[in-house]
Amino acid sequence: MPAGAEATWGFLQDVEAVAQCMPGATITERIDERHFKGTVTMRIGPASMSFRGDVEVTQIDSGARTLRLLGKGTDTTGTSGASMDLTARIEDAGDASNLVGTSQVSMSGKAAAFGARVVSSVADQILKQFAANFAARVAALGGKPPSGASAAVGSGEPAAGASAAAPAPASQRAASRELNGLALMWAVFKDWLRALFGKSPA
Amino acid sequence: MPDSVEIREREAKLQGMGCSRKRKEDARFIRGQGSYVDDIKLPGMLFGAMVRSPYAHARIKSINKQKALAVPGVVAVLVADDLKPVNLAWMPTLGGDVQAVLADQKVCFQYQEVAFVIASDRYAAADGAEAVEVDYEELPVIVDPHKAMDKDAPIIREDIADKTEVGHGPRTHPNHIFTWEAGDKAATDAVFAKAPVTVREEILNPRVHPCPLETCGCVASFSKPTGQLTVYMTSQAPHLVRTVVSMLSGIAESKIRIVGGDIGGGFGNKVPVYPGYVVSIVASIVTGVPIKWIESRIDNISTTGFARDYHGVGELAADKDGRIKALRFTALADHGAFNSHVSATKLPAGLFSICTGSYDIPTAYCRVDAVYTNKAPGGVAYRCSLRVTEAVYLIERMIDVLAQKTGIDKAEIRRRNFVKAEQFPYTTAFGWTLDSGNYHPALERTLKAVDYEGLRREQAAKRAKGELMGIGISTFTEIVGAGPTKVCDILGIGLFDSCEIRVHPTGSVIARLGTMSQGQGHATTYAQIIATELGLPSEDIQIEEGDTDKAPYGAGTWGSRSTPVAGAAAARAARKIKDKARKIAAHLLEVGEGDLEWEVDRFKVKGNPSEAKTMKEICMVSHTGNIPAGMEQGLNSVEYYDPPNLTFPFGAYVCVVDVDRFTGEIKVRRFYALDDCGTRINPMIIEGQIHGGLTEAFAVAMGQAVPFDENGNHLGNSLMDYFLPTAVETPKWETDFTVTPSPHHPIGAKGVAESPHVGGIPCFSNAVVDAFAHLGVTHMDMPHTSFRVWQQCKALGIHER
C-alpha cells in the first residue's frame, strides 16, 4: 500500500466505504455502522450472478489492524446463495504497508452444484479485487500512487491459492465495481508488460 | 413321428411361454410414436414450473409474487397458503408421514418445492419462477444422520415435534422416525459371546438415485362440469396413486382416472406421490384447465425418490471352519426431511430381514433406526424390493470378510454355508420361507465357466509382481413379488394383483392387469402366459395396463412383482376360462369332461384323437346358444391373486477386475452372471433385463452417489456429475441360467429384473476389495471411483512408483 501502516489503517476506518471495497458490492442501505444492505455482482467468464443481501462488518481490531467483512445473499434467480467472509490486515512495511487478506467464499444451490470447480479461484479473485479496490481507494485518498504489480501477481502466472497474501496492482480497470476476472487479469497483464519495459503505470 | 411334428408346429404358432418372442411394444417406440407424459397436449393446457429452495434448512420470511405475476404469460402463482383452503398444503406419504406440498413457513431440504408458477408455456413459466422473490433466513443444517439424534441437534420437523409415532413405533427424539427390529437379540448376543470367530464391518450403502432417462411429470385435467379428474402421469402404481389422490382431494375414486401411458424407465423413482403431481392437480382444479408439470433433470435427482442411504454395521459369528452360527446386522437409515419412502405398513425397513441371504444361519437379529436429515425425502427401492439391495450387500460383503478372517477361500466358504437343496422350502431365522433353490450347482457351474482356480493362480502371480487383480463372487438370494396381503399392505391396501380376461367370439383376447410396464415388455410376456394357458396365439392377445378406468385394481410394477403376482393372476384367470371351455367341449363332443385331454390348443377325446374341439371353435360357440344348460354365454374371467408367499430368485456371479494402483482406475475384465428365476417366459427379455440390471449395478458400485457438503448443498445433481455409464464405460456381460421353479407360483416363475442389480453390486465390491485382500483390506465403501480407490492405495503406501 502506498502509505504507512497507521495511515493505511486509518483509511480502513470509514467502514461503509471499505465495505464498498468488497468486490462487486454496492451498498444500497445503511442499517447501522456495521450493517448494510446491498447487492454483490459476480462475473466469472460468461457467467454473471447478482446477489441481494447483507454486508456485515464482523470485526474491527485496531490493535491487530484487522477488519473482517461478511457478505451474504440470494441471487436474483432465487436458485443460488453465496456468502463471502473476507479478512483484511494491515502490516507495517516502513513508509509503505502491506494489505494481507484472506477470503472464504461459499455457495449454495445451483452455484454450489456447478461452481465447485472454480470457487477457490473465485475466492482468490475476490481477494485480489478487494486489494485492488482498496489500494485504489488509498491512492485516491492522497497516498502516493501505488507502485506496479509485485512478482506474485505480476508474472502473469496463475493466481495463488485462496488464502494467499495478495499485494495488488492499482489500475482503474482493476478497481471496477464488479468481480470481473477478465478485467482484473488483463489489468495485471498490462502492468506486467509495463514492468517488462521498465515503466511504472500512470 | 409326424404327429408330434404337427403338434410342435401348432405349439410354435401360439408363441407362448418359453419362446423369445419379439416385443409387441417396439413397433411404436422405433417409430418415435411412444406416448410419454410430456408428449401429451390437451386443449388450453397451461404449464407449471416449480420455485425451489437454494437452502437446505431455512425459514421463509416472505414470498413476493408480484413481479412473477407481471411476467407476460404468467397466469397464477401458488404458495402453501393458497393450498390450505383446500387442505392440500400437506399430503400423506406412503411411509405414514406427511410432506409439505409447497413449503409451509420453512424449507427442510435443498430444492424443496416453495411455489408453483402457472403460465402459458414453459418459457413463460421459467421466467415467472425466476421472478418469484423469496426471503429466507438460514437455519443450522443436519447432513450427517449420525448427528441427527444429538441432544443439541436442530429440530427439522417442527410440524410433528409433538407426534409420538411416524409410521412405526415410538419416537425417542424429534429427528427420530422409527426403530424396527427382527429376530432374537438375546439368543444372537449369546452366540456371539462364545463364538470362536466373529467379524464386524461398517458398511455404507450410499445415497443414490434411480435416475430413469425420463424424469417425473404429469398432466392434470379437472373438468368442472363433470367433476372428473384425469391425470396422465409417470407412475409405476397408478391404482395406488388414484387411492391416495382420492383420500387427499376428497374426490371420489370413481371420478378420478390415472393414466400411465408409456413410461421412460422407473427403477423405483416413479412409485411415490410427489408434490408436483398434487400441486398440478390443485392448479387444474383452480384454473379449470389442464396443467402440465415436467421435472427438470436437476430437480429429479435433487428431490424425487432417492434410494439407499443405509449406514450399516454387519457382524457374523462362526466356528473355526467358517460355518456361520449367528448374524447381527444394524443400519442407520437416512430418510431425509420427510418419511416418504415406500414401504409396507408392517415392514418399515422393507424386506431388510432377507439379510441371511443364501445361507443356513440358525440365529439372527437385525435392527434399523430411521432419522430425519436436511436432505431430500425418499428411500425408494432402486431396481429392487425395498431394502433388499442393502440387505444382500451386507451379507455378501460380510461372508467375504469372514472368509478373509478365517483364511477360507471365498467360494469354499459359500459352499459350506449354503442352504442345501434338500432343505427347501427353508425357513430363515427371520421367518421367511425360501420357496425353492439349488445353490451348489449354480455356483459350481459359474466357477467352472470362468476357470476360478485358474483366475486365483493368475491373481497370485500378479500379486507377486505388485499388481492388483480382484475376483468377486456373489451368490445372492432375492426376495420379490410383494406380496401376501397378510404381511404386505400400503395404506392398508393389500399388495395382491389382478387380471381380467375377455375372450371374443373369433378367439381374440383382451387382458387387463393392475401392473404398469416401464420397459419390461408386459404386453409381450403376459400374452405368452395366456397363449399357453388358453391355446390361443399370443399375437391375438391384447394386453392393457395403467389406465385405472380400464384395468382392475393392482399395486403396480415395482419389486419385481409383475410376474410373481400379476403373472400368476393372468395364468389363473386363463385357467378359469379353460375350465369353462372344457365344459363346453364336453357338451359339444357329447362326452364327460373326464374323457377329454388338453393338447396345445384343443380338447381331444381320449383314445379318439379325431374327435376334438379347438379353443377357437369353443370361443365362437361360447357366444351362441349351443352351450350347456344354465351356463352363461361368453368366456370372460377376473382373478385377484393374493400370493401365498413371495418368490426367491437367486444367482451366482463372478466379476474380475484389474486395478491401476497409480490412478485408482478399475477395469472390469469379465463379468459372468448365472441367474435362476424359475420358469422362463421369454428368454430374450430375461437376458435384456439382466444386461440392464447389471449395468445399473455397475453404475451404483463404481460411480453413483448423491453427494452433499456440510451446508446441505447438493453437489452432483446433473448428468455432468451423476454417473450414468455410456457404452464406453459399460462392461460386456456373459449370462447363464439354471431353472428351479417356484412351487407355489401357478407357472413356477419368480421374477428377474432386480436380481442382477441386487446381486451385481456386491459382486463388483467384492472384486474390488479382493484386489486388496492380500494387503489386509477387508472392506471399501462404494462408489469405487478412481479417486476413492487411489485413496485406499495411498493408505497402503502403494500409490507411488
Added chain:
Amino acid sequence: MIPRPFEYHAPANLPDALSLLNRYGDEAKLLAGGHSLLPMMKLRFAAPGHLIDLGKIGELKGIKQVGNEIRIGSMTTENELIWSKLLAEKVPLLVEGARLISDPQVRYKGTIGGDISHADPGNDHPALMLALDAAFVLRGAKGERVAPANGYFMGLYATGIEPGEIMTQIRIPIPAAGTGWCYAKLKRKTGDFAAAAAAVMLRIKGGGTVEDARIALTNLGPTPLKARAAEDYLRGKTLDDAAVAEAARLAMSICEPSGDQRGDVEYKTAMAGEMTRRALRTALSRAS
C-alpha cells in the same frame, strides 16, 4: 432450463460480426459450438443481451497447410479435427486430444476456437495449444494481430483477447519429423472434464537424449499450466525412469487444482504427475 431472452445475430461474414461485436460490446457474446455457453444460459448463469452466431461465416472454417505451418479456422469442429488426414499426418497430438473431448454429438458442434476462447480450466485445447507452441490470430476493428498461446491464458476464463476481437485462426508450427506426442487424460466418464491431463511433445536427439520437451497440463489450475521447470530439466537428459519421475515431480509442483467430485487437491496433483509420466512414456515410444 430455459435461457433468458436475447437478440440473435447471424452475420454472414467477419466484418459484419466485428461491427456487431463493437456495437453491443459487453452485452454481446459470440456463439461458436454453443455447448459451453448455451448450458450456462439455460442454467441462467449467463444472460447475454445479444448472441452473435459465427456459424454462418465460411472463412472461419477449414484446415490447411501454409509453408511449415498448419492453419485451422477457429470454427473448425472437433470431429473435423479428428477426421483430418492432414492433422493425422502432421499434428497427431491434436487428433488424439480431440478424440478425448466430450462425446460424438458435442464434437460435431464444439469448435477449437470456442474451446480456446471460453478458456474453461477444464477445456483441453488450451493445454494442447501450449504443447504445440501454437499462436492465435485475433481480428479486431483495428485489424489483425497474432498472439502466442504461451502467455495467452491469464486466469479463470481470462485470455489475452481484447474487447471487440474475434479469434479467427489457430496457427500451429508443424512439429519436426520424428517428434513424439501424447495427450494423457484421466476422466470419470465420457463427456467429463479431466481430473488431470497432460499434453506432451517430445524431440529426441540421435544419442537418445531429449532435445526438446513441451509439457502442458489441463484442469490443474485456473489456467492451463506450462510445466517449464520440467521442460528445462528434461532437455539433454536420457528419458529413463528417474528422469520421467523428476519431470513428473516438477510438473506436480506447479499444480493448484480446485477439489471437486473428481478428486481433492492432493489426488488431482498426483494425477498430474501420473498423466505426465504416461504422456512422456507414450511420447517416447512414438518418437524417432
Added chain:
Amino acid sequence: MANTHKVAFKLNGKPVEVVVEARELLIHTLREKLQHTGPHIGCETSHCGACTVDIDNMSVKSCTQLTVQCEGSEVLTIEGFEQGGHMHALQEAFTQEHALQCGYCTPGMITRAYRLLQEIPNPTEEEIRYWMAGNLCRCTGYQNIVKAVQSAAGKLAAKAA
C-alpha cells in the same frame, strides 16, 4: 413476444416454417410446434442424447441447439426413417436384437446410429461403443444396441452390394 424470428428449414424432407423467440430450443420447436415428439428430453445439459436429431449430416443434441440456428437446414428425426411403409434397417434391427426396453432413448439412439453408419459403414464393436457414447440408455446395458447397429450395418451393406 420479444424479437421473434421466422425460421424455415426442411424437416424429414418437407419444408417447414416456424415463428420462434431467439431463445427457443430446437427440441421444443420440434415437440411443441411441429408435433414431432420422437426426440425426447432427458437431461437438458447435452449429456444424454435422447434429443438427438440429424442436422445437415451431423448428429446434434437438439436441447442445445437454437431453432434460429436451423435456418435453411435439413433436419432428420426418427419420424423420417420409415420410407413408403418400409422400416429402416436400424429400426428392424433394434426390434430383432431387443435393443430397446422403455423406448425413451431409442429415437435418439437410432438417429445417432444412422449418422454413424453413414460415416463408418462397417464399424467394429469398439467403434460403435465409442461413437455411440453420446447417447445414454438406462435399460439395455448397450450390449444389444451394439448388436443391432452391427446387424443393421450388415443388412445395409448387403442391400448396397
